[in-house]
Amino acid sequence: EDQVTQSPEALRLQEGESSSLNCSYTVSGLRGLFWYRQDPGKGPEFLFTLYSAGEEKEKERLKATLTKKESFLHITAPKPEDSATYLCAVQAGGDTGRRALTFGSGTRLQVQP
């Protein structure tokens, strides 16, 4: 069974204080690892896809990295507008029954001015 565990559950940072969110996963044959941002009361918004260990993607203050067991979302010099819940998800390989994504519970990030 595919599993995704995110830590910490919640994180409070001061503006400009860099940090990292962790996503540990267990999956048979990783096809892709996905990061999403979700604002309160809204649907998740896609950020990154990583396909293989060693891959990195960047977007503004966010950088996602991938190893064979976990992924990190690094937030450099965050601003209050980065406050949101960040979700990690994996897609396994295999048969047609595994075309959906398995999500973690998310990390709630609050950035204070």
Add this chain to the structure above:
Amino acid sequence: DVKVTQSSRYLVKRTGEKVFLECVQDMDHENMFWYRQDPGLGLRLIYFSYDVKMKEKGDIPEGYSVSREKKERFSLILESASTNQTSMYLCASRLAGVGELFFGEGSRLTVL
């Protein structure tokens, strides 16, 4: 841009009522999904459809059914709503196979 539209943002229903949640995507995507999201439990897959009239059960299909008669539309049906189905329901679509999901804004359902 891909647009996934869920017909109702907020619904309040009574126990035993039949509930329809509608989802439409405008990008000719083959795959469509229904998840529910609850605090502390994350997103859990209810059903997905990899093509018109094709569907597969997700992790929590009990109490739900789905319909996909046209490529752009995927409906979630609660035959007899119960209070434990109070939740945020999220529809998503994907072009095909491997790739990111595009989500709608969600439908918050309250069952009294």
